[in-house]
Amino acid sequence: MKLHYKVPGDDFTRAGEASGEVKRKLKRLGFDSDVVRRMTISIYEAEINMAIHAGGGVVDVEIMPDRITAVLTDDGPGIPDLDKAMQEGWSTAPDNIRSLGFGAGMGLPNIKKYTDILKIDTVVGKGTTLTMAVLIKPE
Amino acid sequence: MTVTELVKRLNLEILVEGDGSREVTGGYAGDLLSWVMGRAREGDAWITVMGNLNAIAVAVLSDTACIILSEDAALDKDARERAVTEGIPILRSSETSFQLAVKIDRLLHNYKYNVDGFSTHRY
Numbered sequence: 001m002k003l004h005y006k007v008p009g010d011d012f013t014r015a016g017e018a019s020g021e022v023k024r025k026l027k028r029l030g031f032d033s034d035v036v037r038r039m040t041i042s043i044y045e046a047e048i049n050m051a052i053h054a055g056g057g058v059v060d061v062e063i064m065p066d067r068i069t070a071v072l073t074d075d076g077p078g079i080p081d082l083d084k085a086m087q088e089g090w091s092t093a094p095d096n097i098r099s100l101g102f103g104a105g106m107g108l109p110n111i112k113k114y115t116d117i118l119k120i121d122t123v124v125g126k127g128t129t130l131t132m133a134v135l136i137k138p139e
Numbered sequence: 140m141t142v143t144e145l146v147k148r149l150n151l152e153i154l155v156e157g158d159g160s161r162e163v164t165g166g167y168a169g170d171l172l173s174w175v176m177g178r179a180r181e182g183d184a185w186i187t188v189m190g191n192l193n194a195i196a197v198a199v200l201s202d203t204a205c206i207i208l209s210e211d212a213a214l215d216k217d218a219r220e221r222a223v224t225e226g227i228p229i230l231r232s233s234e235t236s237f238q239l240a241v242k243i244d245r246l247l248h249n250y251k252y253n254v255d256g257f258s259t260h261r262y
Contacts, residue, residue, distance in 0.1 A: 034181075041200045106177050
């Protein structure tokens with residue numbers, strides 16, 4: 001099953017629509033709650049990142065029996081220092097974002113923690129593509 | 140212990156009823172949303188002062204049993220509506236996050252010991 005969503009760039013209330021809907025679909029398909037949780041939190045973090053830093057973007061999700069993959073693509077400013085961005089607590093989010101409860105510098109670290117596969121392609125001035133997957137372990 | 144029992148024991152104000160039959164298996168206190176998503180566990184009672192729409196999304200995605208707003212923190216109108224739709228119980232107290240966390244920890248432990256038939260005087 002393939003799903004496609006647009007993430008708006010300036011509306012933090014709408015960022016989260018993709019992860020919310022993916023969660024409902026995965027639950028309905030009967031995926032394990034831990035798998036659903038790890039995948040949808042990761043998509044939400046990436047959606048928020050795109051809304052804060054990149055003026056929005058698109059999310060493509062593919063649901064397979066053995067893995068769930070999400071590709072998040074934006075045409076934003078790119079990530080100049082990826083090593084720093086992967087560190088817990090490092091953030092460039094502005095103050096108005098912090099007052100919403102974001103900007104703790106935990107977005108990418110959370111995604112890395114919760115996904116089994118994470119690939120980040122970023123070019124400064126051009127944009128960023130995050131490819132992430134959670135693998136379904138056979139019982 | 141269910142959310143409904145927790146409400147009674149802590150005398151919490153109910154802002155959104157939600158699924159009161161959810162089992163509370165632990166607790167987490169925090170206001171930074173990504174921190175909560177990285178650390179809170181499924182079934183936790185989440186204590187926070189964040190009453191915005193994003194907090195509801197975090198509770199849904201993290202599978203917390205409920206949100207408890209400490210120190211009479213405000214719940215935004217759109218957040219309340221989303222919580223109703225999602226069935227997330229939103230509760231409120233005038234006590235601090237610290238006080239609530241201590242009480243919940245005590246309740247959960249005593250409850251477990253009661254159910255297991257062991258001492259209720261763990262603390």
